[in-house]
Amino acid sequence: MSGRNYMGIPREKIAWYPTIDAALCINCGACLDFCSNGVYAQGATGVEVANPYNCVVGCSACRSECPSGALTFPDKKELIRMLNELRATV
Numbered sequence: 001m002s003g004r005n006y007m008g009i010p011r012e013k014i015a016w017y018p019t020i021d022a023a024l025c026i027n028c029g030a031c032l033d034f035c036s037n038g039v040y041a042q043g044a045t046g047v048e049v050a051n052p053y054n055c056v057v058g059c060s061a062c063r064s065e066c067p068s069g070a071l072t073f074p075d076k077k078e079l080i081r082m083l084n085e086l087r088a089t090v
Contacts, residue, residue: 006057009086016079017052018062024070034065057083 004011017039018031027046031039039062041050060073 004053007083007087008090009083011053011057013086014053014057014079015082016057016074017055018049018060018071018073020047020049021070021072022046024068026068026070028067030065030067031062031071034062 006014020031025046029042029047032042032047035055037054037056038051039049039055040047042048043050058076058079060071063071063073
């Protein structure tokens with residue numbers, strides 16, 4: 001989904017996407033089943049973040065679907081700061 005913008009900012013410049021803690025992940029696939037944007041994919045060793053920029057900016061709904069708490073996202077206050085800085089350069 002490259003070439004997309006969020007509030008006039010190229011999506012690829014916005015570092016908003018999940019991170020999977022491999023030590024906590026039980027490879028249940030709940031995140032993969034939940035996310036309709038294709039952020040996750042089944043990898044050789046388990047679920048991975050295959051398309052991070054498909055993640056909707058500000059969305060972290062999949063985190064609550066993870067039974068082991070393996071998903072994390074950047075801080076939303078940091079996201080707002082980052083968006084403000086990026087908007088100033090566009």
